[in-house]
Amino acid sequence: KAGVTQTPRYLIKTRGQQVTLSCSPISGHRSVSWYQQTPGQGLQFLFEYFSETQRNKGNFPGRFSGRQFSNSRSEMNVSTLELGDSALYLCASSDRVYEQFFGPGTRLTVL
């Protein structure tokens, strides 16, 4: 099976703009989780989607949102970008509740 894919791989935006990142899970996986990775804060959970419903949410401001489509693909959106949003955004898919498999990430740089 193909692994988790994320697009785009790299993105440069300016403060105040918004961005949409995409994640395609492993075929058959219905759960998609999103994480933010930064050198200072490490890996932090953003949210999890299952069957098009947000099942869990982390402690991020409302500027961070997501959704999942009927084919399990997921998108996350960040509005009104801030410099501190520069990070590697990782999604992970799961076919059961336990093991999560990560995609390669989207490197977002906010100038």
Place this chain on the structure above:
Amino acid sequence: GENVEQHPSTLSVQEGDSAVIKCTYSDSASNYFPWYKQELGKRPQLIIDIRSNVGEKKDQRIAVTLNKTAKHFSLHITETQPEDSAVYFCAASRVTGGGNKLTFGTGTQLKVEL
């Protein structure tokens, strides 16, 4: 919420030696503990995991132990090789029918020297 502490932050060993990385967690209801390996510029890779109904799990040169009473778990790598050099992350989660939200430790940079 859950808090996971990981030690050491850096670890340097000679090839062939063993490496041990330790994590503690705060939520006694956590029941799932995966370990991920992340090489520079690459995605985190799940290398081993353990559930709270098991005390130890092995997979070739890698083993994980869990002490629920003390709320800590450890990763053991034996006969280390240069390709084991990477950042290792532990994580903990209270897995329920409602999903799996991983809380990660801060990572351990493992360097295996020739």
